[in-house]
Amino acid sequence: MKERKKQYFHPIEVTLDVVCGKWKGVILCLLQENDYRFGELKDQLYSVTPKVLTQQLRELEEDGLITRTVYPQVPPKVVYSLTPYGKDLEDTLRMMEKWGQSHQQRVGDNFNEEVSEAELS
Amino acid sequence: MKERKKQYFHPIEVTLDVVCGKWKGVILCLLQENDYRFGELKDQLYSVTPKVLTQQLRELEEDGLITRTVYPQVPPKVVYSLTPYGKDLEDTLRMMEKWGQSHQQRVGDNFNEEVSEAELS
DNA sequence: ATAGGTAGTTACTTTTTGGATACCATGGAC
């Protein structure tokens, strides 16, 4: 799994440490809207494998962002939902979403210009 | 370096793709306050090696978040600063910083208990 | 001619992360 004992120099590292992972951002965004079952997440993430999805979910759980609720049924039903701390990320996630959108557009349009090395003295 | 041609399922992936890197978050936070020279960043990040710092800066530059300005002097002087797009992340970064602080406090309590137990043995 | 300061680079190794594929447990329906 993931070791998270390191020392941080800056508080933003804490957040990034918790949110950086191939699928974590999207998972958190999805869960802002709805609770989801394992399979529902898997379907929405499309290309994620069960192993990796489990990993991401477990880490988010360890970090206190989501809860895993098992309904004792057959076939099993497991629902993932946000904790209050996960919900606290909502605004941040939305801003990141927005920035991502505009950045994506930008790259689509005019990312051909090279940034030149300005020469000053 | 880093390949960034993948397809995104969700706009937040764009942002995370650009910001996730061992030192990128901190670098961006620092640059919100001030422009910095290579050596100044290196000193503030303390444990970063020049290779990795260069990598992180180059990728941020490629992604259009920062600018690299070379002053043609000897010894060289290279200053890194934010582009408008980098500045657009300011609010987001601040929110992440804040969340990180509270999260750290939260786990800080548990962590301290664990540490003190360990210290007793 | 030698040393010094800045901003790197190069080559190599290790660690971390993610992916492919196959398999497992449960209990009810048939």
Added chain:
DNA sequence: GTCCATGGTATCCAAAAAGTAACTACCTAT
């Protein structure tokens, strides 16, 4: 007794990211 659906595990492997240590280029000042 076999099949099904769900929610996973178990192995093994590849790719990506980060770390280590040594080296470079430049001109200036001594």
